[in-house]
Amino acid sequence: MLRGAGNRPMSLPMPPRDPETLITIAHRDGRASAPEPLDLAKRVRELRVSRGWTLEQAAQQAGLARSTLSKIENGNMSPTFDLLKKLATGLAISIPQLFTPAPETEAAPRLSVTRGGEGEAFPTATYEHDLLAETLPDKRMLPYHTRIRARAMEEFEGWVRHDGEEFLYVLTGAVRLFTEYHAPVDLRRGDSVYYDARMGHNVISISEDDATILWVTSLT
Numbered sequence: 001m002l003r004g005a006g007n008r009p010m011s012l013p014m015p016p017r018d019p020e021t022l023i024t025i026a027h028r029d030g031r032a033s034a035p036e037p038l039d040l041a042k043r044v045r046e047l048r049v050s051r052g053w054t055l056e057q058a059a060q061q062a063g064l065a066r067s068t069l070s071k072i073e074n075g076n077m078s079p080t081f082d083l084l085k086k087l088a089t090g091l092a093i094s095i096p097q098l099f100t101p102a103p104e105t106e107a108a109p110r111l112s113v114t115r116g117g118e119g120e121a122f123p124t125a126t127y128e129h130d131l132l133a134e135t136l137p138d139k140r141m142l143p144y145h146t147r148i149r150a151r152a153m154e155e156f157e158g159w160v161r162h163d164g165e166e167f168l169y170v171l172t173g174a175v176r177l178f179t180e181y182h183a184p185v186d187l188r189r190g191d192s193v194y195y196d197a198r199m200g201h202n203v204i205s206i207s208e209d210d211a212t213i214l215w216v217t218s219l220t
Contacts, residue, residue: 038099041075046102047091048073062090112136119145126150127203129215144215148175148205159200164218166197173211178202 048058059069063086071077072087079087088095112133119130128147133139150156159180168177169192177185177193180200187193195201197217205211 038101039075040079040098041073043098043101044069044087045073047093047098050102051091058090062086064090110136126155128210140219142217142219144217145171146213146215148173148203148211148213150202150204151206152204153178153202155204156202160202161200162197162217164197165194166201166218167194167214167216168192168203169214171212171214173205173207173209175203175211175213176206178204 048055051058053061055066055069055073059066062069064083068077068083072079072083084095084098088098091098112135114132114134117130119132120134122129122131126149128149130145132143132145168175168187170187170189172189174186174188177187177195178201179185179195185193186206203213
């Protein structure tokens with residue numbers, strides 16, 4: 001305990017218990033002002049969703065009832081200081097961060113244009129890939145324009161599988177997508193499918209000519 005003049009005990013100031021006064025913004029000249037009003041319900045929901053948690057999972061992390069967290073996220077409850085502490089602990093952040101808007105990320109000046117027919121070619125026995133945006137390093141996706149040469153599953157040596165997720169959009173013709181856990185799916189021009197690329201998958205053309213597709217593979 002701190003002691004003041006005459007060796008008398010001096011109490012430390014208690015932290016504010018009103019959520020609206022939990023943070024102040026320090027200016028360069030030393031002044032401080034209250035932040036702009038923030039929608040706590042929206043902020044809590046954003047923090048939960050950014051972690052990929054359901055209401056049940058987030059409530060369990062914070063030691064709250066699911067119904068309590070639902071009321072907070074829908075603005076039907078003004079949380080007490082104790083509830084705010086539990087929320088912050090469950091979300092692994094400080095209480096002030098509950099009232100701090102998510103930082104805005106600055107757009108990176110990244111751009112790559114691939115003209116028709118200028119993609120980097122990767123031909124195989126079953127597919128003819130044209131890699132798009134090949135000049136852009138550190139991509140999070142790999143886009144391909146692909147001509148489907150295969151006409152039967154027997155033309156493949158086995159299932160194709162790899163990390164990431166995949167999006168397929170049929171540009172011309174018709175294709176049949178085989179996966180190891182689902183029945184084959186026929187797709188025609190304008191149809192699309194999204195799937196986990198760790199699942200075995202192969203694509204054949206079922207049209208008279210080679211079908212063409214846009215294939216996008218995630219790298220994260």
